[in-house]
Amino acid sequence: MKKREVQASVKDERLVKKRRDQMIKGAVTLFIQKGFHRTTTREIAKAAGFSIGTLYEYIRTKEDVLYLVCDSIYDQVSERLQKDLDTNRGTIESLRMGIADYFRVVDEMQDEVLVMYQEVKSLSKDALPYVLKKEIEMVEMFEQIITGCVENKELDLPEAQIKMIAHNIFVQGQMWAFRRWSLKKLYSIEDYINLQTELLFQGIKSPVYNESNV
Template sequence: MSNEQVISSVKDSYLVEKRRNQMIKGAIVLFKEKGFHRTTTREIAKESGFSIGTLYEYIRTKEDVLFLVCDAIYDQVRNRLESATDWDNPSVAKLEEIVASYFRLMDDMQEEIIIMYQEVKSLKQESREYVIKKERDMVAMLERMFTACLPETIDEQDVSLLANNIFVQGQMWGFRRWMLQKQFTLEEYIERQIHFLKQSLSTDHMQNEKTDQTP
């Protein structure tokens, strides 16, 4: 969690993290029900289990709470990807595990993801740019994983596009759940997306081999 972006008058880092996690959970419930603009800081404090005075010991504005929600989402994505990655033994099979783990996290966090994209426009420019940077960092992490796990014949531009595709496909499970979740279970969705990924990699690899063999 970024303590630099959101100022707190409390100096106990453990307590700051605990209270802010309570705020995040409470805010997500309210933002989902009422939206960011119709939710008040007093309601966030009540949903979080403490007084409005206590709330303002850990944040300055309601926008700070939205920023914390966005920041927490990307922290969880980063932690999930890092815990699923084995840099010492990269392979296509390991990449499949990473992608599946990411999709399952997006299922767990689909409400948070939807709220973030609906409400990120409410952040000030500096905070909005920070959130966008965090998203770029997540895609860059996927790019590094693809580079480590895939054949060397996959070029840098394709790796970038593949990483962005996977990033969006994970979020799409929540964005289009009104349709997708009526047609697929989560595991079916993961299996089909990984199938298409492997199919794409196999096609690209074969095309590159043919190009290399051309006189």
């Protein structure tokens, strides 16, 4: 699926990219503070450093800004993930690393992830699929790593479990952002990584079962 085109009146591609980057940066800050709906286009223009007129030279509607923001955040997150995941394919270690890396990316981009997470639903039916596609791709990245482990016989998991685990990992990453008001009181990001990884690999340890193993 190709990117959704956001129309600009200005022709100079380089300029379009530059202006949009300014715009995204300003908008993220504002969306974090007050949400998409409570942020005005004027505020976005001001935060971006240009006039309302100029803003509309690079987008068609306010919603375009939201799309651009979401798109940009996903791009950044998945770009960083991609890099990490290209190494050590098929080993349990690569899965551990993948999870840790993903959680750390989320930690670093907390605000952005939160925004994207809370405002996607404000995208029109038109733009939504493009953003959802990105999310699916990220889940698939985890799926591939896990599948690699299974193919390498490092893990033994049925298809249904693979997908479930991929979803869980993805959501647990987001969870670090959107439940931070609660989680940060309990864990550091490294604690969080360790605990979630441990639970993932070992499940809940029942002393009864353990005893019977002896």
